[in-house]
Amino acid sequence: MSTKRILAVMSEYGYWGIELVGPLRKLQAAGYAFDFVTPKGARSPCLPPSRDTTYVDPPLGVCVTTPEDAEMVDAFEATDALDATMNLSEMFPERPYYSAPDFLRALEAYYLKRIAAQKAAVEAYDAVLLVGGSGPIVDIVNNQRVHDLVLGFHAAGKPIGAICYGVAALVFARDFNERRPIIRGKHVTGHCIEYDYHDGTGFVGTDFNMGPPPYVLEYILSDAVGPEGQYHGNFGKPTSVIVDYPFITARSLQCSHEFGDRFVDVLTGGLTRSGW
Template sequence: MADKNILMVLTSHSEMENTDSKTGVWLGEFTDPYYEFIDAGYTVTLSSPKGGRPPVDPMSELTEHITGANRRFGDDTIAKHAFSHTIPLNQLAAEVYDAVFYPGGHGPIWDLAKDNNSGLLILEFLDSGKPVALVCHGPAALISVENQRQGWLQNKRIAAFSNTEETLVGRSGNVPYLLQTKLEELGAEVKTALVPFLSHIEVDGLLVTGQNPLSAGPAAKALIQLLQA
């Protein structure tokens, strides 16, 4: 099986609204997929809108949210170096990579939702027949795709962090919009797990989306299956 190059796009945004709490990348949504790709023998490149080290959501580093992949990352000097030196999005070319993966954390609903480089990048992947995966708040990046290509989200089947989950984590008052509502307003068909916070993914053609942190590993596995098909 030939080596594949996977691009991961992380948020650069850390500020929440009406609170001193910080956000950023939800660590497990980066580490779980990262090691799925590494263990499949793939090469992974990390990127973000601003480049450098992305902010990490402090909640994702609390003991109850620590995954095995997080612990592995803590001992992995190569991965930690890559995480501290992400490539700015505007320096990337889609043709170098076989697929792209967007972890969540609340950050993407601010920066990646509006980032033109990101929106164009996703379209470049999909137009070239390459799969795109986004998890939790990562699907906010699809709003930028819609801005580039009006009507693109119409009838797309998507999983994303649900309004119920946003309410349950107590952050619905700290975000500029509810992601599920926004995607539905743009014409997407948002599918959710019957029980909040359980893993749920949707595969719609080359588009893989996951609902929440537990969906990150399964979304990466689904992306690998598309690459191997």
């Protein structure tokens, strides 16, 4: 049964404005409402470069935030939509350490709580969206609770959308016993090497800068999909959006609006394959 609701997972270290607002506007126009969640419940800040129409992206050498996109993001930020951001740590349990006292009982309790949390999430939402930007590198990509959330939607056969560095979480969202990538054999896109920055340019204007990305997203995506799948960087093409159900992946901010269109096509038109 459709709930007409989307759960957007966001970083407490910042999101790239249009990578949320672009798909959000398209999905809202199609009748979908949004809830927002961060790892610990703090409101996700909008990364300053994503609202700055004079900001030149070093890898691309051009201004990447259009006046139209900046206006959309400013209008969204002026609302109270993110004030009700939920706390993922209150929704999903933490997996115990092997060194925990009474580990076996603690692990069994974790699995039961995880199953209940996954059931609640997939019953409440039609899809999950992993919002991009540099922030996800810090607290989304290697976040066990995010992985468990994504695994719940994957097991239920519900759409999983991810853009920019939000896509990286799909590499690591693996069943703890099987440890097999859920994107194995799939076609995906994401930040290609040519788009990678040398320093923490995505954090410009914040009080945090971790420097360059700690991994090359193209490499880890290529490895995770395996020989039967394929990573598509589509460098040189203005956009790169791939649908290989249940995954909808988008390379970077330039893809935000097309990403939203394909997300709508998946939810309302039954689209299962697109972009390659």
